[in-house]
Amino acid sequence: MKNKTVAAWLAFLGGPLGLHRFYLKGPGDTIGWLLPIxxxxxxxxIERAREFGMDDGASWILIPFLGFTVAACALTAIVYGLMTPEKWNTRFNPHAPIDAAAGATGWLTIGAVALALMIGATVLMASIAFSFQRYFEHQVELGRQISQ
Structure with a gap:
């Protein structure tokens, strides 16, 4: 029996490592193995930015990968948490009764959804802002070089 609350928390806390995928689909899940990349x-x-500073072009290309992965896993936690018990049990517990307790939504599930929404939205907006800021600063610097 795959529990909806456990899956939502795993997607939120361990999603960037693929833990929710391994919980739901087993160790043979390809996407679960690709998520840590x-x-x-x-x-x-982040380490390149610490070592070389924020002017390092590779760091501002690589950092959003982490943010977008965390945001996508938070979205997955929200989707899992808001899934109806019938749909959950049909999809992840096909041999169980449609109203099995594993698909029930409790306060811990709502907590995972609320935290995933709060943290996921913050990380997503920060990643987008960081990406655009670095891109436009780079464009301004190129324009400055051309004008000199």
């Missing part, structure tokens, strides 16, 4: 690229971008 953009996460690692984002962390590598």
């Amino acid at each position: 953009p996460t690692a690229l984002g962390f590598y971008g």
